[in-house]
């Protein structure tokens with residue numbers, strides 16, 4: 001009750017998304033167990049973190065909600081790029097989602113420029129994500145590869161994903177992104193953008209299909 005409410009809740013959600021999400025089944029079971037004890041709870045004072053004095057169960061109620069495949073009407077797009085082609089596709093997907101579904105919140109992040117924990121908090125809130133990387137050395141960019149390692153650890157469930165990326169000659173990136181996202185537990189939609197060099201108007205017209213697939217319930 002002494003902390004700024006806005007900061008408190010955003011930090012609480014960031015902590016849950018980045019640390020506790022893989023343990024969500026345990027969180028839910030433990031809360032069920034404690035609720036069944038019917039204990040009067042006056043204060044929650046953990047050995048580290050905030051102390052909850054005013055309505056201490058409010059954080060327990062939030063943890064309960066967050067532990068059950070939490071999502072909002074949001075889609076998050078995360079990418080990295082060398083020459084900005086993959087970035088153009090990311091922004092076109094975002095604008096198509098906004099046009100098709102104006103009430104859906106859309107956020108776009110460059111994986112190399114944004115704190116990974118901040119992006120994961122946005123993924124946590126999302127019903128779907130799109131991930132983009134150009135092909136480099138028959139692979140994806142190492143920044144995107146590292147980010148996908150972390151994404152896999154967090155064991156997100158019940159979220160869709162789409163892939164996109166530019167290439168020059170062999171173009172393995174979208175196939176690799178697809179398989180890594182399936183391994184991370186995402187339901188990867190069929191439409192993708194695999195663009196030879198920089199996207200032109202024809203390529204960018206194809207993003208609507210991705211936007212529609214991610215928005216479908």
Ligand SMILES: Cc1cc2nc3c(=O)[nH]c(=O)nc-3n(C[C@H](O)[C@H](O)[C@H](O)COP(=O)(O)O)c2cc1C
Nearest residue numbers: 082083084085086134137138166167168169170171
């Ligand atoms: C260091 C380097 C390695 C690359 N390796 C590959 C490759 O193995 N296969 C391929 O298809 N394209 C490769 N490319 C080409 C890029 O994928 C291509 O330039 C693409 O349009 C870059 O997309 P971007 O504008 O999003 O950075 C490579 C480019 C660079 C600079």
